[in-house]
């Protein structure tokens with residue numbers, strides 16, 4: 001049976017691989033595996049989001065929503081050591097890899113939660129939420145993530161999203177405009193858009 005990277009509990013065979021990547025000037029070692037998005041290198045869109053992100057002045061924690069094996073949350077946590085960063089995913093294998101990757105890279109200002117969107121975050125509020133959303137889970141899920149994100153941002157908090165034009169950037173922009181009143185295009189490269197909406 002074919003399996004998507006957003007399966008809750010991937011049954012596919014496991015073949016962990018370790019590889020290296022530089023993000024925000026730091027060399028990371030990552031372990032990834034079958035059943036988890038983007039196997040042997042950091043996704044181009046995630047890299048763009050990681051390099052472009054600037055935390056808002058609002059004090060508070062940051063959230064990597066749909067963290068996979070953890071590149072976004074871990075790179076951001078390493079850059080913003082004074083902030084706590086929460087990494088969440090619906091996929092158990094992703095969360096266990098993200099935890100291992102935090103340990104291997106000495107990133108300690110992080111927390112993890114296995115969660116379908118915000119279901120296990122018990123109303124926590126964040127200064128910024130970053131996401132490379134699960135396009136294959138469908139537009140309804142992705143747009144619901146944007147709505148939930150708005151509800152879980154502190155006042156003046158920011159939602160940062162990377163999305164490809166051909167995978168729904170225009171409709172994501174419309175949805176974010178409806179929800180937040182406006183949306184900023186912070187960067188564009190190779191068909192990927194970095195969008196930022198402020199609460």
Ligand SMILES: C[S@@+](CC[C@H](N)C(=O)[O-])C[C@H]1O[C@@H](n2cnc3c(N)ncnc32)[C@H](O)[C@@H]1O
Pocket residue numbers: 005006007037038043046065066067068069070071072088089090091094115116117118132133134135137141
């Ligand atoms: C495009 S991948 C990005 C993964 C990782 N952030 C990266 O940059 O490599 C989207 C992630 O969202 C997760 N996901 C899918 N549906 C979800 C849901 N309902 N709640 C939380 N995470 C979900 C998937 O398991 C996947 O890891």
